[in-house]
Amino acid sequence: MLILSAALSGIGLSIMTVGYPALGEAFPGVSDPTLSWVTNIFTIVAAATLVIGGVLADRVGRRRMLMAGVGLFLAGSVLGGLAPSVGVLIGARAVMAAGGSAIHPAAVALLLASLPSNRLPLAVGIWAVAGGTSSAFGPPVGGLVIEWLGWEWMFWLNVPFCLIILIVVPAVFRESRSGESRALPDPLGGVMVAAATALVTLGIVQSDPWGWTDARVIGSIIGGLAVFGLFVQRSLHHPNPLVELRLFQIPNVRRSNLAMLIFASSWFGMFFGFTVIVIRSWGWTPLEGGFAVAPLPLFAGVLGVLIGRIAHRTGHRLFILPGTAIYVGTTIVLWLVLGDEPNAAVFITGMTVIGISTGMVFPSLMAASISDVSPDQHSLATGINFTAQRVATTIGVALGLTFVTSAASTSDAIDLLMGMVVVTALVSLPFSARIDTRPSGPQS
Structure with missing residues (x-):
């Protein structure tokens, strides 16, 4: 139930990859720049509020904060389903993002507090997999409901799950608070x-x-x-x-977060940009487009636990550098092969390989960002990493959608998008190359 509540936010973000073209058809008089704020506002609000949500959960109670977050997410979903205009949709997405910022840290804390210490690693692993797979479900599920029921059901879909959580959580989980009162960031x-x-x-x-x-x-x-x-x-x-930037004095914290900021911008630009191309330009249905891009987030979540266990012993750079190389190389192949006419076999194969490479990079960068941090500062280091991810998501989506929607042809859109993806990924390499989390490696 806690994993279901946290999955709401992952699906809420990724479902907009197929939702964006559908909203363009539903509101034909609205420009692409204006429409993009339906997506952008979600990550902007999340970046600004998640750390605060975590501290509030410790102070007022994790269960109470989870219930409040699910209530906000429910309210935003209803508002989105009834929205008569893009302006109202943007407001609804902001409310949903604020709810997600309350849900995520409260659900994690409740999960950890409800389990014995020997089961915590397994719980964290399951949580990581659930995060990646929930994001992978967003595009195909979104495509399905858009085709059968209409774009409004991207929002109505959340309502029954929110109601189930609001009923079950109070009956199953006890209230939990931090042992010490943390000041509000x-x-x-x-x-x-x-x-x-x-x-x-x-x-x-x-x-x-x-x-x-x-x-x-x-x-x-x-x-x-x-x-x-x-x-x-x-x-x-x-x-x-809000974020403890003094931790940037630790080399691995600084390098891994800068690499995450740049690499994630590349990845999210590709994720959203390619979805628009396959639906708008190649004429694929939302359901077909959703399944085609699903491997990107799917493998990032599924591989995260396995790679995390190995990288803890070998050092995370062993996965970050080859993963980035595979990511860039596959992107270049897609750049050279894809064009105005769709090529499903090449595209889906490319998305799968890039998804696997992403599964090598993302979890390793996240783990490296806390590798040299004392346990009592893990939450502070995680706050930095999450903020970097959400800022990167916003910038990457803005770049990807801008390049794709402003291009004169599909080939031009692919050229602009792939150029951005490759350049930003390469820029992350100087930071990734200097990450050293090997147990016996130098820490200077």
Whole structure:
């Protein structure tokens, strides 16, 4: 039941890969840049609120926070299902994201508190697999409900699951709180993360109608970077920052999070961009498109546990570098082979290989980000990594959708998307190459 509650957020994000083209058909008068905010707002709000949600769960009670989060997610889903306009949809997605930020840390804490210590590794492994597989279910399930019932059911689908959780959890799980009262993280820091990400995203998504050299685009991107710089300064000096950036003094923490920020931007740009191509340009149905891209998140989750156990003994770089090389090499092959006409065999094979390579990279980067951190700071290090992932998701989706929807032809869209994917993945390599988590390796 706890895993089901946490899966809501994963499905809620990934289902929009097939939902985006359907929303474009449902609201034909709405531009692609405006429509992209239905997706972008989810990750922006998540990046700004998840750490705060975790602390609130420790203070007010994990079960109470989980119930509040599921209630918010339910309210956002109902609002989305009834939405008469894209503006209301954007608001609904923001509510769902806030609910997800309450659900995830509370569910993890309740799960760990309900099990004996000897079963914790298995529980964490199952949790990791559930996260990846729930994201993989989003596109095909979304495609199915869109084809049979309409886009509104991407939201109505959540309602019965939320109601089941609200009924069962209070009857099965006892309330749980942290033994010590944690101070609330800097709320202004959350606002600054959201504002910085939103400004950079605004500049990217408006680059097509306004032009990359337009003062508004340049000003938005520079303004976002400036706000992010202020956030860094504030976090370094605040007694209880949103993310503990002082941990960046630890080399593996710094390198793995920077690599995650860049590599995840590449991956999410591909995930969303290719889904739009196969549905809009190649004419595949939402269900066909959903199954075609599902291997990308599926293997990342399934392989995570296995690779995590091996990498703990061998060092994570052993998987990160070959995984990135396979990812880039396969992307280049797709770049050279795919074009205006669909090629299902090549595409699905490519998605499978890239999914496997992603399963080597993502879990290893996440594990490396806490490898040199003391156990009492694991939650702080995890907060940094999650924030990096969500910011990367927003930027990657914005770039991928902008390049794909603004291209003159399918071939041009593939050229722009694949170029972005390859370049960003290669930029992550200098950081990945210096990660050293081998038990006997140097830690300088």
